[in-house]
Amino acid sequence: MRVAVIGGTGLVGRHTVDALRAKGHEPVVVSRRTGVDVTTGAGLDAALEGVAAVIDVVSFESAERAAAEQFFAAETENLLIAEQRAGVGHHVLLSIVGVDRVEGNAHYAGKRVQEALVTDGAIPWTIVAATEFFDFAAQVVGWTRTDAGAVVPPLLVQPVAVADVADLLAEVAVRKPVGRTIEIAGPETHDLVDMARRTLTARGDEVRLIASWRDSPLGVEMAGDVRLPGDDARIAPTTFETWLATQSKRG
Template sequence: MRIAVAGATGNIGSLTVAGLERGGHDVVRISRSAGVDLSTGEGLDAALAGVEAVVDAVNVPSADRAETVGLFSGMTRNLLDAEARAGVRHHVLLSIVGIADIEGNVHYAGKREQERLVTEGPVPWTIVPATQFHDFAEMVAGWTEQDGVATIAPLLVQPIAPQDVADILAEIVVGEPRGRYADIAGPETQDLVDLARRTHQARGRDVRLVPTWSGVFGPEMAGNALLPGENARIAPTTFDEWLAKSV
């Protein structure tokens, strides 16, 4: 099966490409390094020739709300329009658990617009909402780390291994469109501050973590806001298993 992966050089995209190729599929990489620019549409028609299904694992850097929403919107529109011209029969979007109920996060605003365009668009679709990835805590702490000190929100999360996300996307894209798929999550609920501490410890780094709600994650994300809903699909890899392999 000929399948395109948008965001093919990113964390999840590259793993999805590898999984699909192991399964014997003909994979088209959609990325600027491959000569395809989603923001302008350049190279899209040629890349999607003969493609039956697409995985959209694109991410964008968060700026202000209007810019972030505009980036997601423009790329998604270009991709969906090109898919319609090419006769693509299945668009699979990787999204995030809980974004419908959280207004203050600009990245989530962009993802909501992306979901809206997909659900109202011309190509049959599946949206796969995932919880945060196992490397999320280390990444968030890295945003603010200075002189061995980092602020981090005390979020309750149920993180999932990137490889498990990619495996699920590769499984879903070869099937029929499913509409909104069940939330996908890892097997354990965790505290983000503790995850960052354990990750730094495993990597031999001494970082003092200061829990706070003053950053990009506000109190509206406290409690169960980021946890998967009922009937979630639980992936097998625990945080400790992922950390042991990643060190």
């Protein structure tokens, strides 16, 4: 099957392209690097020619809610319209577990707009909602790092490997649309501060970690089990320890 991967040169996109190829399908990489701009629609018609399904893994980071909502609205509307013209039969969206339970986060607000457009749209759909990736703790360190250290909130998460999410996206895309959300999470829950400490240790990086919600890029509304998946979530096989072993080989 010919499947377009929107954002196919990014982290999740690259893994998804590989997963599709491994399953014997023909991935079409769609990104600005391949001459397509989903925010304007330029190049989409040519990219979707002969495509049976689309997987949208495009990401956008902004601290401004309006900017995030505008980006995801524009790219999703352009994509769905182009899919109608191309006769695409299945739209698969990568989203986030618990996106509707966190009001104050700008990125989540944008993803909610995106989900609404997909579920109300004319293209049959499936949403795959994933928990945080294993490298999320290190990302938070990067966002808050100063000479004094890095603020990491004591967030309870059930992180997942990017490759496992990509494998599910590739699996779902070539099946019939189900019109509902499928959640995927890793096999174990972890504290984000501990994850950050272990990741930095594996990479040989020394940073003082400050466990606090204050001055954190994440709001306290994420505390407790808000970020955890439901009971019917797909549990991916890769453990955090397995991923950590790959980090220790860096450099």
